[in-house]
Amino acid sequence: MYWSGLLHIKVGKIEYPSLQKTITPFYESKGIRLDVYVSDSERVFDIEIQTSIPPFLPKRTRYYQSLMDVDNLLRGQSYAELKESYVIFICTQDPFGKGLPVYTFSSVCSEDGSIFLDDKSVKVFYNVGAYSKEDEPELSALLEYLCERRATSGFTQHIDELVEKAKRNEKFRSWYMLLNIWKDDLLREGSQLGEKIGFERGVAAGIRKGRRDGLLQGRRDGIAAGSYQAKRETAKLMAERKYPLTEIHLITGLTEAEIKKL
Template sequence: MSYAFKNVDELTFTDDFMFGTIMKNPEICKGVIERLLYIKVGKIEYPSLQKTIAPFYESKGIRLDVYAADDERTFDIEMQTSMPPALAKRTRYYQSLMDVDNLLAGHGYDELKESYVMFICLTDPFKQGLPVYTFRNTCSEQEGLFLDDKSYKVFYNASAYDREENTELHAFLEYLCQKRATSDFTKNIDELVETAKLNEQFRSTYMSLNIREYDLRREGRIEGEAIGFDRGRKDGFTQGARQTKLETAKLMKGMNYPISDICTISGLSKEEIEKL
């Protein structure tokens, strides 16, 4: 089994590491949300990148690509360059844990914010040729009757950008699909992407993460194969993934990176990093 990663100069906005880096800019994050949902967004609380939500020890935690909020709404934005399994059920689980995260923060049911889970796909997730698919809970017996629980699941098909009538969303989806910046907003994103690729700290962190990921995947595979069972392989990968986070955080801490940046890149909590 081989593990290949892109050269840093080949990265685009849709690549995971680049997407997280650019979306860390609150104005870009705000602009993306406004174009995806055709709404005006208030002041964005600083976006959490690759936020991990695991409210209970035995529950399956999730890592969200971009988790942001304004005064009235919460937003999860996922970039999908390939189609993950069980996409619909994945959104159901993501949304449920976002609600639990809000409740654990001290909110009552009546205080739950409007919640949006958005999957930006480069290909058509439902094979219907639409650029946008929006889902809400509706009554089967009464057409037009909605269960007003303030939750929405929205999927985007960048490959159908030419069918999107909204000018700004059209330009954004076109940029994702064709890597062609045709609006002021996408040109701004493209400039930030190119600037990031020239940044020595960005390049160093990206390469360090990928080299370490390669080493730990290899170690995990060897450990699993030595045991001789699939369980051993899975355990090896799990341990390797955890070790990746710790080693990455330790390396960045030693290089005096800000704690917030270490949290973003490693996926560890502030408390875990401070213990290193």
């Protein structure tokens, strides 16, 4: 199973995975939307695809884990009933710059490293680009597939078949998005459209100014305008697909005010 391969643990019978699960806390607190949310009888898993590494990513995992706990513990239940929780980030860039394929974090005593808090919360970051450094063959093959889209094991070949099937089936298109292919297509589509519009506008502006180097200046203006327009088109496509403002901001760099004006 996908999660078992990532975590090296045996996962029991899971509930049907929730894609883009939303957790909305009380009052004015910030809500979250989880990419993939899975649970079995003893554990809950949040699996996120991360294409950039913002400086506050560790605090984001902390917040996600806290809201998952709130979501899972009903009023009147004992703390003992809290499930073990995993927040997992599959990163296309190295999140900590140390070249490791996997970074696993759990609470340990600062004064005595042999004492673990055992609060049953784990945060795991996968650096898919370092797949060749992973000793476990199946996990290495999985990270390689996520990085290169190259299936080198029976398991990843099976995943690849499911992805191709999902791309042809509207009902399961969210699985295609899970593997980050859809997001790449979205960014590329917005970039190409934005560059085309920006280039055309820049050329027109250069001609109107009557400069002898209008075409060259127009191209320069177009490239600059195209970069911004690409971000706008990408943001517009993401907004149409109900992505949260914070995620659109992270990917495009546009301000929330700019996004709301689209």
